[in-house]
Amino acid sequence: MSFTIIGLTGPTGAGKTTVLHVLEGMGAAVLDADAIYHDLTVSCQPMREELQGRFGPDIYDAQGVLQRQALGAKVFGDPQALEDLNAITHRYIHLEIQRLLAKAQADGKQVAVVDAIALIESGLADTCQVTVAVVAGPETRTRRIMARDGIDEAYARKRVKAQKPVSFFERHCQYTLHNDGDDPGQLKKQAAALFDRILHR
Numbered sequence: 001m002s003f004t005i006i007g008l009t010g011p012t013g014a015g016k017t018t019v020l021h022v023l024e025g026m027g028a029a030v031l032d033a034d035a036i037y038h039d040l041t042v043s044c045q046p047m048r049e050e051l052q053g054r055f056g057p058d059i060y061d062a063q064g065v066l067q068r069q070a071l072g073a074k075v076f077g078d079p080q081a082l083e084d085l086n087a088i089t090h091r092y093i094h095l096e097i098q099r100l101l102a103k104a105q106a107d108g109k110q111v112a113v114v115d116a117i118a119l120i121e122s123g124l125a126d127t128c129q130v131t132v133a134v135v136a137g138p139e140t141r142t143r144r145i146m147a148r149d150g151i152d153e154a155y156a157r158k159r160v161k162a163q164k165p166v167s168f169f170e171r172h173c174q175y176t177l178h179n180d181g182d183d184p185g186q187l188k189k190q191a192a193a194l195f196d197r198i199l200h201r
Helices: 014-025 033-043 045-055 068-075 079-105 138-149 155-163 166-172 184-198
Strands: 004-009 027-032 111-115 130-135 175-178
Touching: 004 014, 004 184, 014 027, 014 111, 014 130, 014 184, 027 033, 027 079, 033 045, 033 079, 033 111, 045 068, 045 079, 068 079, 079 111, 130 166, 130 184, 138 155, 175 184
Parallel strands: 004 111, 004 130, 027 111, 130 175
Antiparallel strands: none
16 A cells, blocks of 8 residues: 555634544654754754744743744734745755654555645645645634634634634645534544545545
């Protein structure tokens, strides 16, 4: 059986985590791009040096922990700074994902899933044979992230508005799972049927 790499994306509050659990249950190796980024900010000396070279030494505290708010303040509202940040971090994330994919294959895994909100924009989608988006309407997502993160409606709406619309994911991904219902079991069933079809086509 060949090694299949599935790219999973979608905006916050759409239900990506539920779909990931389905893939994990099917034995897939799960690579979380956000978690990988967090690890690299601590463990990857070359990336740290590049970030400090571009954004100043004060983005790390005395314990060597990245100050995300300090970094965020430097790139917020500055398109060039944001582009530079993405160029640096995406390069190291790509390298680490390639390493982890090779390891998953060597470990005998038949499926790996790359979970990334910026799957399309970062170019990670090019690594995957199949791309799947999990989407939901803005009202549904606003309600969900308010409940999940304990935030007020104004802040939740701001976060939802800052992300790509459903149409972006539909246009750029091969498959789209719509999750506007209140029953996670329904999404699990849909996801299981889709992945079954993808892996046995």
